[in-house]
Amino acid sequence: MSHFQVRTDLALEATETITEADSxxxxxxxxxxxxxxxxxxxxKVMITTKNAAKSMGKPIGxxxxxxxxxxxxxxxxYHREISECFAGELLKLIPDAGKDKSILVVGLGNRExxxxxxxxxxxxxxxxxxxxxKEYGTAAYDCSRMDLLSALEPGxxxxxxxxxxxxxxxxxxxxxxxxxxxxxxxxxxSVRRLNRTIQITNTGIQPGSGVGNxxxxxxxxxxxxxxxxxxxxxxxxxxxxxxxxxxxxxxxEKIPESYRIADGLDRIGSELNNMYMTGKDVDxxxxxxxxxxxxxxxxxxxxxxxxxGQSGEATD
Numbered sequence: 443m444s445h446f447q448v449r450t451d452l453a454l455e456a457t458e459t460i461t462e463a464d465s466x467x468x469x470x471x472x473x474x475x476x477x478x479x480x481x482x483x484x485x486k487v488m489i490t491t492k493n494a495a496k497s498m499g500k501p502i503g504x505x506x507x508x509x510x511x512x513x514x515x516x517x518x519x520y521h522r523e524i525s526e527c528f529a530g531e532l533l534k535l536i537p538d539a540g541k542d543k544s545i546l547v548v549g550l551g552n553r554e555x556x557x558x559x560x561x562x563x564x565x566x567x568x569x570x571x572x573x574x575x576k577e578y579g580t581a582a583y584d585c586s587r588m589d590l591l592s593a594l595e596p597g598x599x600x601x602x603x604x605x606x607x608x609x610x611x612x613x614x615x616x617x618x619x620x621x622x623x624x625x626x627x628x629x630x631x632s633v634r635r636l637n638r639t640i641q642i643t644n645t646g647i648q649p650g651s652g653v654g655n656x657x658x659x660x661x662x663x664x665x666x667x668x669x670x671x672x673x674x675x676x677x678x679x680x681x682x683x684x685x686x687x688x689x690x691x692x693x694x695e696k697i698p699e700s701y702r703i704a705d706g707l708d709r710i711g712s713e714l715n716n717m718y719m720t721g722k723d724v725d726x727x728x729x730x731x732x733x734x735x736x737x738x739x740x741x742x743x744x745x746x747x748x749x750x751g752q753s754g755e756a757t758d
Contacts, residue, residue, distance in 0.1 A: 453505035469494025630675030
């Protein structure tokens with residue numbers, strides 16, 4: 443078996459590499475459920491111990507993965523169902539759900555690289571409200587209570603000369619949000635999860651980690667406020683595709699384990715280590731899934747307003 447280290451941003455895929463015999467597995471809990479009728483499956487991975495975090499290469503926290511096989515298809519009704527499901531899962535991770543919040547949404551990525559433009563395209567369609575409420579008050583939206591939503595597209599260091607974390611931290615210090623939602627494109631281990639999976643986690647994010655380009659982390663520790671990371675895998679490691687294909691051939695041909703030339707697989711993996719693949723229709727897919735995320739965040743904010751309104755009526 444190959445010892446090549448597969449890169450993935452998905453905690454769900456990291457759990458697939460852990461066997462129950464592994465002692466660190468005791469610090470990982472996995473729950474699966476179907477929130478709506480249909481193909482949308484939600485898997486919640488909870489990493490609760492330092493040993494489990496070290497074994498999986500992920501920080502302690504909650505990782506919610508939504509798998510929707512037809513998410514990349516142009517089906518508006520299906521997309522709305524996914525957005526509603528995403529909004530519900532996102533609300534569960536926003537702390538103090540009953541209180542008014544100022545929330546900053548950060549769209550990470552490079553707008554000029556299509557597979558990396560998920561974040562910038564998602565923030566375009568948000569219903570930002572902070573500037574209106576600051577100027578005219580909540581009466582501008584015909585309500586007495588509401589959250590403030592603001593958005594930021596920090597760009598990439600090659601253009602700005604600044605680390606993304608430096609820009610976001612400066613904005614956080616000036617605008618004082620109660621929570622930050624970070625949207626970024628991810629790297630997957632499996633082709634079948636490409637553009638079909640949404641991951642939400644309360645652990646923050648380290649931009650570029652999935653493709654080996656580690657930047658400063660955006661976390662509660664670095665920013666001083668809770669950070670919820672949202673991502674969709676848009677690229678797959680080329681070495682993974684080749685190695686999976688070779689493994690399938692070896693299994694189909696029933697070649698004995700002793701002849702499986704693990705060293706050869708490792709060599710192929712290292713040569714393709716810096717190559718990442720995406721779908722040929724990535725342009726249209728990114729437009730659809732980025733809008734799906736922004737619609738889900740907008741829905742989550744509306745749901746929070748409705749719940750606060752009902753709570754206020756009950757109190758009165």
